[in-house]
Amino acid sequence: LPILLAGLWLGMGPAVLLAGLSALLQAGLQSGQVTQRFEVMAYGLLTSYFLQQNYRGKFSAYLRRPFVASLLAAVITWPIMLPSFFFYTRGRPLEALSYAWPLFLAAFLPTLTQGFLSGLVAEIINVRWPHMRRRSTVVEDPVWSRTLSRRLLVPFIAGTLIAMAIM
Numbered sequence: 001l002p003i004l005l006a007g008l009w010l011g012m013g014p015a016v017l018l019a020g021l022s023a024l025l026q027a028g029l030q031s032g033q034v035t036q037r038f039e040v041m042a043y044g045l046l047t048s049y050f051l052q053q054n055y056r057g058k059f060s061a062y063l064r065r066p067f068v069a070s071l072l073a074a075v076i077t078w079p080i081m082l083p084s085f086f087f088y089t090r091g092r093p094l095e096a097l098s099y100a101w102p103l104f105l106a107a108f109l110p111t112l113t114q115g116f117l118s119g120l121v122a123e124i125i126n127v128r129w130p131h132m133r134r135r136s137t138v139v140e141d142p143v144w145s146r147t148l149s150r151r152l153l154v155p156f157i158a159g160t161l162i163a164m165a166i167m
Contacts, residue, residue, distance in 0.1 A: 001118040003040075004070055007048030008122060009132050019044025035084035039077050046073035055142040066122035074115025081107050 003022065007015035023037035050069035053060060062068050085100035126133055145151055 001121055003044040004047050004051075004066060004118050004122045005125065007044065007051045007069075008066055008126060012045070012048040012052050015044045015048035016041065035080050035087075039080040039084075042077045042080060043073050046076055054139050056139050057142060057145075060142060066126055067116075067119035070119030070122065071112070071115045074111050078108055078111045081111075 003015055003019050006018045019041045023040045026040065027037055047066075047069045050063045050072065051066065053063060063072070082100065082104045085103045086096055089096035089099045091099070
């Protein structure tokens with residue numbers, strides 16, 4: 001929640017710095033998974049980017065909502081947990097993967113709940129104190145809709161990446 005509020009009120013830089021500070025505190029006070037620090041920093045970077053982007057359109061307007069930004073960032077950063085569970089499991093690689101995969105899948109609901117609750121609280125705070133939100137005055141067209149070639153190329157690249165991931 002503090003990282004989300006920093007992204008909402010202060011901007012991308014302070015939110016990423018706060019995420020880095022919280023990751024360093026976790027590293028100093030906890031032992032265990034190294035990639036959890038990167039997950040916290042990626043969450044701060046994604047939420048602050050979604051909240052501060054200044055593109056036109058309904059999709060971009062939805063991304064500027066704290067609830068949507070928090071949920072989406074939580075879902076996007078969730079896969080960073082799998083390498084953490086895998087590398088810290090002893091044994092042969094297949095045994096480690098067999099142990100890490102259920103842990104990884106079981107972590108989805110708590111991650112989603114964390115994104116949901118922090119987004120909900122930030123949305124309530126944003127409605128209660130709207131003057132504290134940092135608003136950008138410049139609004140521009142999204143990168144994917146500036147030219148006809150980009151309108152065709154971006155969905156093609158996304159579809160190619162999805163096909164590669166499935167293969």
